[in-house]
Amino acid sequence: AQSVTQLDSQVPVFEEAPVELRCNYSSSVSVYLFWYVQYPNQGLQLLLKYLSGSTLVKGINGFEAEFNKSQTSFHLRKPSVHISDTAEYFCAVSGSRAGSYQLTFGKGTKLSVIP
Amino acid sequence: KAGVTQTPRYLIKTRGQQVTLSCSPISGHRSVSWYQQTPGQGLQFLFEYFSETQRNKGNFPGRFSGRQFSNSRSEMNVSTLELGDSALYLCASSSGWGEAFFGQGTRLTVV
Numbered sequence: 773a774q775s776v777t778q779l780d781s782q783v784p785v786f787e788e789a790p791v792e793l794r795c796n797y798s799s800s801v802s803v804y805l806f807w808y809v810q811y812p813n814q815g816l817q818l819l820l821k822y823l824s825g826s827t828l829v830k831g832i833n834g835f836e837a838e839f840n841k842s843q844t845s846f847h848l849r850k851p852s853v854h855i856s857d858t859a860e861y862f863c864a865v866s867g868s869r870a871g872s873y874q875l876t877f878g879k880g881t882k883l884s885v886i887p
Numbered sequence: 888k889a890g891v892t893q894t895p896r897y898l899i900k901t902r903g904q905q906v907t908l909s910c911s912p913i914s915g916h917r918s919v920s921w922y923q924q925t926p927g928q929g930l931q932f933l934f935e936y937f938s939e940t941q942r943n944k945g946n947f948p949g950r951f952s953g954r955q956f957s958n959s960r961s962e963m964n965v966s967t968l969e970l971g972d973s974a975l976y977l978c979a980s981s982s983g984w985g986e987a988f989f990g991q992g993t994r995l996t997v998v
Contacts, residue, residue, distance in 0.1 A: 808989075815891075815977055815989035862930065866987075872943040873918050873981045877930040 778878035795863030891990035905966040912980030919961040
């Protein structure tokens with residue numbers, strides 16, 4: 773079975789400051805890892821993904837994440853946040869069941885950017 | 888390319904009724920997955936359909952069912968609605984690993 777733990781439920785940060793949203797996962801098989809963002813009353817938008825290759829993954833809106841297999845982590849970072857980054861962020865894993873694209877999500881982290 | 892379309896966006900139903908939600912995936916995508924999102928439980932996988940066959944199912948009671956048509960459009964049905972079924976239901980369309988695109992969701996309120 774797979775699971776995802778997002779260590780912080782809420783993260784307040786001042787505008788133009790850096791931010792890190794933490795994600796740890798557990799899985800007995802190789803995984804694919806994702807970060808999604810959700811704005812109020814919206815669906816999920818893919819920020820970035822790790823399937824294989826370089827462990828540093830760059831995504832949209834200036835976000836990046838680093839896959840660390842030994843620490844089973846996939847933390848999301850941005851060097852300078854904007855007000856528009858205020859949203860909820862979800863870490864997800866996939867790959868446990870052959871032939872299925874099922875995603876297992878963390879509980880989410882609400883990022884609040886303070887002007 | 889059109890995105891994933893879910894209809895309706897909002898629904899209000901009474902306990903005991905049944906409801907059908909619809910999802911039109913991105914053209915060419917054969918996989919459609921459904922998720923339930925609630926404040927308490929977060930995002931939970933309901934089921935996945937691929938080429939009209941259910942190939943994976945989450946841990947939900949039999950009141951939750953779905954189907955997929957030959958054009959890949961999918962519907963999910965919830966019978967005998969309970970207050971706890973109030974949630975945002977999200978549909979995801981996929982063509983392969985790492986390519987899950989989500990719709991705007993259907994907000995179901997059970998009163």
